[in-house]
Amino acid sequence: MKTDEILSDEEMSALNPQKDQNDETNQRDRLKQAIPYNFRRPDRLSKEQVRSIYLLHDLLAHSLSSSLPLFMRAVCDVNLISVDQQPYSDYLKGLADPSAIYTISVEALQGVFAIEINSSLAFPIIDRLLGGGGNELSEPRAATDLELNILEDFLEVITDSYEETWKPVTEFETEIIGQETRPQLAQIVSPNEVVATVVYQMQIGESKGTMSICLPVVMLEEVIQKLNPASYAAAKPEEPEAIQALFKNISAIRVPVATELNKVSARFSDLMALSEGDIIRTNHSVQKPLNLSIGEINKFFGKVATAQGRMAVQITGKNEPNSTKAAA
Numbered sequence: 001m002k003t004d005e006i007l008s009d010e011e012m013s014a015l016n017p018q019k020d021q022n023d024e025t026n027q028r029d030r031l032k033q034a035i036p037y038n039f040r041r042p043d044r045l046s047k048e049q050v051r052s053i054y055l056l057h058d059l060l061a062h063s064l065s066s067s068l069p070l071f072m073r074a075v076c077d078v079n080l081i082s083v084d085q086q087p088y089s090d091y092l093k094g095l096a097d098p099s100a101i102y103t104i105s106v107e108a109l110q111g112v113f114a115i116e117i118n119s120s121l122a123f124p125i126i127d128r129l130l131g132g133g134g135n136e137l138s139e140p141r142a143a144t145d146l147e148l149n150i151l152e153d154f155l156e157v158i159t160d161s162y163e164e165t166w167k168p169v170t171e172f173e174t175e176i177i178g179q180e181t182r183p184q185l186a187q188i189v190s191p192n193e194v195v196a197t198v199v200y201q202m203q204i205g206e207s208k209g210t211m212s213i214c215l216p217v218v219m220l221e222e223v224i225q226k227l228n229p230a231s232y233a234a235a236k237p238e239e240p241e242a243i244q245a246l247f248k249n250i251s252a253i254r255v256p257v258a259t260e261l262n263k264v265s266a267r268f269s270d271l272m273a274l275s276e277g278d279i280i281r282t283n284h285s286v287q288k289p290l291n292l293s294i295g296e297i298n299k300f301f302g303k304v305a306t307a308q309g310r311m312a313v314q315i316t317g318k319n320e321p322n323s324t325k326a327a328a
Contacts, residue, residue: 044194044217045085045224052227054083056165057198057213063161064202070250071157072128074205081199081210089191091214095183098142102155103178103188108170111219112177112188115155119143121202121209125154134205142181152176158211170223189216196220259290259302259313289316 045053061078068076095101100122102115117125119142124134126147143151159174166172180186189195198213217224261284274280289301290313298319305314 045196049224049227050083050085050196053196053198053215054080056169056227057083060161060165061200063165064158067157067161068204071154072125072204073253074128074134075203076205077203079201081201083196083198085194085196085217087191088189088193088195088214088216091195091197091212092183092186092191095212097183098140098181099183100143100148100151101180101183101186102152102176103180103186104159105175105177106172106219107175108172109219109222111216113216113219114186114188114214115158116183116212116214117151117155118209118211121204121207121211122151123147124207125204126150128205129153134207136207145179148179148181152179162213169226188214189218193218255295257292257294259292261290291319 058080061080064078065076068078095116096118099119100117102117103112104115105112119140120136122143123137126143128134129150155176159176163172163174178186194217196215196217198215200211200213202209202211261282264280264282266280289303291298292300292302292313292315294300300315300319301317302313302315305312
């Protein structure tokens with residue numbers, strides 16, 4: 001090779017340019033910002049729309065916590081757990097088998113949705129509606145057609161509140177068109193269709209369980225753009241007529257009222273020797289006020305009195321949370 005054919009360093013650099021280190025860093029940063037996307041299971045709802053659905057169904061939880069106690073004649077508490085979007089097949093796989101599943105038609109939205117009530121909650125509700133105390137089953141089983149029909153009365157309370165909750169967005173009427181106990185048989189959309197699932201934790205009396213609402217996104221397409229958090233983020237004030245009706249309904253409910261002295265311990269031998277005429281001394285001072293409890297909650301202070309030949313408690317004050325009045 002001739003000397004004049006040897007390439008200089010500048011010519012070699014031109015043939016094989018070195019990548020700028022800053023360009024490589026920028027490329028790595030762009031790769032870190034990439035978000036995985038599943039084209040087979042795309043999300044149909046944006047984060048803002050999911051949040052709007054969450055706020056709307058949180059209002060439903062507050063509404064049911066007020067309306068269910070009047071219907072069930074028991075303490076009821078409803079809390080919203082989660083709002084997600086997923087394929088309908090995944091929703092069915094997550095349901096307990098058996099469950100009480102109702103298919104509900106909404107003609108105004110030209111679609112159907114489902115409400116599922118867990119068996120641990122469904123059977124105590126049925127027992128209460130039949131006059132019982134809300135007992136659970138000793139062995140799990142599917143509900144019969146008759147039991148599902150009885151549970152529809154409870155479901156109508158939920159759908160009525162649901163219609164009211166949706167009124168700021170759109171007005172519609174619901175109709176129960178089907179009932180199932182096996183999740184595999186509740187087919188409201190195709191398995192790969194995206195649905196919004198809303199899960200609640202419910203307590204009725206001593207019984208606890210879950211209730212879920214399954215909303216096909218295709219049914220919400222006409223109203224999804226109307227979901228504005230500002231329209232229902234704050235609950236509307238109750239009308240005076242509604243408040244009066246509420247007090248009228250709960251005025252006949254009987255609640256336990258009790259008062260007790262300080263507890264005292266005694267030896268077993270002393271208890272065995274008790275006889276008529278013996279006096280048991282307590283640790284409750286005569287000067288100390290009594291705690292008057294309503295529904296196991298201390299609400300008032302009082303003292304022992306008599307009324308019409310019977311022992312009574314005269315209320316002397318209210319038990320405020322920050323009260324410094326001695327109760328010990």
